[in-house]
Amino acid sequence: MSTLAERVKLARDRLNLSQQDVADATGMSQPSYYKIERGHTKRTTYINELAKVFEVNVDWLANGSGEMLSGAANKAEEAKRAGSEAIADPEKELARILEAGSVSTDDSDDEMVSIPIYDLYFCCGDGNGSCEFENIKGYRKLPPSFFKDRNIRPEDFKLICAINDSNHPYIKDGDEVGIVITDREIKDGEYYAILLDGDRMIKQIFREAGGSYRLSSFNKAYPDKVVTPEHNESLIIAGRQVYRAG
Template identity: 30%
Template structure:
């Protein structure tokens, strides 16, 4: 069986993209693509996004299992069978591969010098178990929330849906995280700086980078890594 590195390079080459071109469409640095293809970042949380850009099946890209093409699994099925309109859970047919992820409003609150984040549950949405295998996350660690504002355009547009893995709080350069900073919930690309500081980078050039010194640990908290997004935003635009 091929490795993730081999599958990644194969799909990228067949898509006619260089590492730099794919990274630009992903909204990341070329090092993100290079690290996966060189075998240094086999658990990247961006495999689903990369698979979408390369038009391949995320499960195939992550594990080598299943059909290679994203559409291969549904080519032989009538398109009318792919859409299920439902109002309540009982309307849906049973599916052992389905899991539900709760939706939340995220709020940061400060109390006695300790930053806390509070959640307000909304209607859950369904995902497949294979989806979580492909991105290397566990359903119980994931939360859905809506992005606010335009500081991360074109990676995220206002009210786009994001999935946050709250178990992934260790910062890796170039990844996007939900953070709480000075009682405000933010979604930013993070970069490590000298002396333990962090740079909060917005994709929208209208918003300047913000530096969080290591001494600001009482007013800064990583909530989790953004591992999936869905909405009106067009990756790489």
């Protein structure tokens, strides 16, 4: 594989790890690891830590030279793969499908649409609005009319979890928050899931004079934040909030 991004993605998928798992195990921040896997970081000082977590040869991970696994590891991998092919595990297969974040229609339940509920999301500021969502904690079934009434596609709708009381009682800690990931153009006074300098948060955004943005919380115990034009690249919009449920 020609790029570091491709190799770390392959190594992570091989062990069925989440990006959060890798970040925690290596001591990296979540956004830093995300940038490696998205190809925005071409080299990293964490290469030895990553190789250890992925159980791969460091030279292969760093520059693609040599074998991905040692000889002993290759034999163990082949035996493991042969065993997994012989005996299918329905629970693991379901987990794999959910991890892919697929949106499905349940024909046995009035064609309800199953939407995964994510603990985490990662975005990059490369201008193309790319985001990834991980750590599925369950899913919620919504009727097709939910999407039709709001003129949104199910595949553009993501459910994430609020992580503090900054918007209490409008959005409480642990609430499910539905965002439209294709709706990232800031509309004055709307709530958005954002990343600010790599920190995930949900804020009401107001346009200010001179091209600044004011980020406000419903809970006024949390002071407003102002993002000036020269720091706009630190603000990344994941999607506009259109739904919440406790």
